[in-house]
Amino acid sequence: xQQVKQNSPSLSVQEGRISILNCxxxxxxxxxxxxxxxxxxxxxxxxISISSIKDKNEDGRFTVFLNKSAKHLSLHIVxxxxxxxxxxxxxxxxPRNTPLVFGKGTRLSVIA
Amino acid sequence: xxxxxxxxxxxxxxxxxxxxxxxxxxSGHATLYxxxxxxxxxxxxxxxxxxxxxxxDSQLPKDRFSAxxxxxxxxxxxxxxxxxxxxxxxxxxxxxxGYPGETQYFGPGTRLLVL
Numbered sequence: 326x327q328q329v330k331q332n333s334p335s336l337s338v339q340e341g342r343i344s345i346l347n348c349x350x351x352x353x354x355x356x357x358x359x360x361x362x363x364x365x366x367x368x369x370x371x372x373i374s375i376s377s378i379k380d381k382n383e384d385g386r387f388t389v390f391l392n393k394s395a396k397h398l399s400l401h402i403v404x405x406x407x408x409x410x411x412x413x414x415x416x417x418x419x420p421r422n423t424p425l426v427f428g429k430g431t432r433l434s435v436i437a
Numbered sequence: 438x439x440x441x442x443x444x445x446x447x448x449x450x451x452x453x454x455x456x457x458x459x460x461x462x463x464s465g466h467a468t469l470y471x472x473x474x475x476x477x478x479x480x481x482x483x484x485x486x487x488x489x490x491x492x493x494d495s496q497l498p499k500d501r502f503s504a505x506x507x508x509x510x511x512x513x514x515x516x517x518x519x520x521x522x523x524x525x526x527x528x529x530x531x532x533x534x535g536y537p538g539e540t541q542y543f544g545p546g547t548r549l550l551v552l
Binding site for chain 2: 329359361366368371374416418419424427429
């Protein structure tokens with residue numbers, strides 16, 4: 326049973342445009358969400374996070390939006406750059422009793 | 438600051454053989470994690486250590502997998518005997534304290550192929 330779902334395995338976007346990566350979760354106890362980015366042959370690196378008390382968190386070109394009622398979050402990258410091409414993992418946790426749970430990832434390709 | 442180190446980077450073994458992976462976390466990080474990432478999946482936590490104690494090993498297949506962090510610094514993960522379905526990337530991560538949601542710093546992983 327997948328608790329964190331990334332339903333788009335891949336996404337292609339033109340350089341300079343917006344990339345939107347989506348993530349859904351089923352466990353209503355999750356209250357902290359993170360996005361990690363992974364390049365080939367490297368480990369994932371932390372990108373941005375959001376607590377359930379917020380609905381938006383912004384860091385430079387990266388913004389994460391959280392819709393608790395829909396159990397949905399999204400990562401916006403504006404403007405997209407070729408160096409953003411990587412696999413993006415959505416992850417969720419509940420400080421009380423669950424470890425970090427990752428989605429399957431979405432491979433983003435930014436085309437110059 | 439040096440990152441999380443893992444070795445070997447690649448390993449090919451035959452089923453029923455044994456294999457061990459090594460991880461050296463970022464200096465001063467109390468918490469160490471081992472994840473298994475099967476192709477096409479996200480990382481799945483196998484075991485979490487806080488210093489040299491186990492915090493969570495609920496998803497570790499204990500009949501064949503074992504892990505230790507004896508001195509609270511580096512760690513080894515062992516598979517004995519390996520099965521075909523153990524083919525995956527094994528990621529080690531560390532974090533300063535270990536509270537849920539704390540940023541975890543990942544190593545490059547060990548890619549295991551079981552034939």
